Amino acid sequence: MPAEGPDAAKPCYRFAVAPRFSMPGAFDGRFERNGGVHRDGDRVWPLADWRVLPATEVTSLVSGVSGRDAILPPTHLGLLKVPDHLRAGWWAEAERSGGVTPAAGAHFEGIFSKVVDFLRFKRLPLPERVALKVAVSVPGLSSTRVATAGGPQGLSFGDAADTAEAGGGKPVACINFGDEGAYVVLLDLPPAAMATRLEAAGVALPQGLAPAALVRRYFEAFPQQPLLRLRLEPGEGLWLSPLGVVHDGWTDGKLDLDVMLLVGCETPSLRRSTSPTGQETGVPEGL
Numbered sequence: 001m002p003a004e005g006p007d008a009a010k011p012c013y014r015f016a017v018a019p020r021f022s023m024p025g026a027f028d029g030r031f032e033r034n035g036g037v038h039r040d041g042d043r044v045w046p047l048a049d050w051r052v053l054p055a056t057e058v059t060s061l062v063s064g065v066s067g068r069d070a071i072l073p074p075t076h077l078g079l080l081k082v083p084d085h086l087r088a089g090w091w092a093e094a095e096r097s098g099g100v101t102p103a104a105g106a107h108f109e110g111i112f113s114k115v116v117d118f119l120r121f122k123r124l125p126l127p128e129r130v131a132l133k134v135a136v137s138v139p140g141l142s143s144t145r146v147a148t149a150g151g152p153q154g155l156s157f158g159d160a161a162d163t164a165e166a167g168g169g170k171p172v173a174c175i176n177f178g179d180e181g182a183y184v185v186l187l188d189l190p191p192a193a194m195a196t197r198l199e200a201a202g203v204a205l206p207q208g209l210a211p212a213a214l215v216r217r218y219f220e221a222f223p224q225q226p227l228l229r230l231r232l233e234p235g236e237g238l239w240l241s242p243l244g245v246v247h248d249g250w251t252d253g254k255l256d257l258d259v260m261l262l263v264g265c266e267t268p269s270l271r272r273s274t275s276p277t278g279q280e281t282g283v284p285e286g287l
Contacts, residue, residue: 018078043154144249175237
């Protein structure tokens with residue numbers, strides 16, 4: 001079995017405040033790391049042994065992206081914050097429409113358009129056609145990702161049905177629209193690097209492997225690969241690499257609903273039904 005540990009799998013993603021956002025001391029006390037994963041059938045869950053990273057380890061994860069015209073490169077995950085009035089506008093609309101349900105998606109078109117306009121104004125690398133989806137999850141969950149067939153999916157970087165060539169289900173950002181801090185759990189390693197490490201360990205990988213299958217095989221081989229947990233305050237978000245980021249939500253210990261705005265590329269399977277872990281709704285830009 002190859003050696004485990006945070007330095008055993010390189011190159012890793014780096015973290016930065018997204019260009020044209022001002023967030024002084026943004027990463028102070030924000031990161032935690034655990035000791036790996038456990039499996040339940042075909043699904044993978046993070047271990048709960050989180051420890052706060054000291055400043056020296058945080059420094060090794062962060063690499064700034066500077067310059068007025070800078071663009072967040074695919075090697076970086078970007079911290080951002082939307083204006084308070086956008087999050088407040090979403091909550092006001094949720095109250096008027098009687099809550100977040102799949103049937104209520106049309107009520108949020110106006111506020112969703114304003115969110116997209118703001119992200120384009122900040123020149124974040126949005127896809128041409130944008131899909132916004134709100135995922136609402138109850139406290140006490142170690143996974144908030146929803147599988148194609150319903151129920152919690154566990155760690156992945158796309159929908160279970162996606163292939164390596166057609167990963168339209170990969171989100172490009174998640175933004176905390178809730179009223180308390182929220183967590184994103186992630187593996188700071190691109191899928192291509194995961195595949196390279198598996199092949200170096202003698203694991204044969206077929207072409208067009210679905211994201212969920214790649215994640216499963218990776219953690220079968222490296223169950224002690226540490227994960228990161230990043231805290232997002234209300235209104236804060238994380239811009240994800242288009243290469244794919246293995247991630248999930250985490251609501252254990254929360255007191256209130258976890259409300260995440262997920263930003264992605266419009267796909268035919270945009271509209272989804274309610275799941276046991278939360279409710280989802282989405283409206284593509286331009287409808």
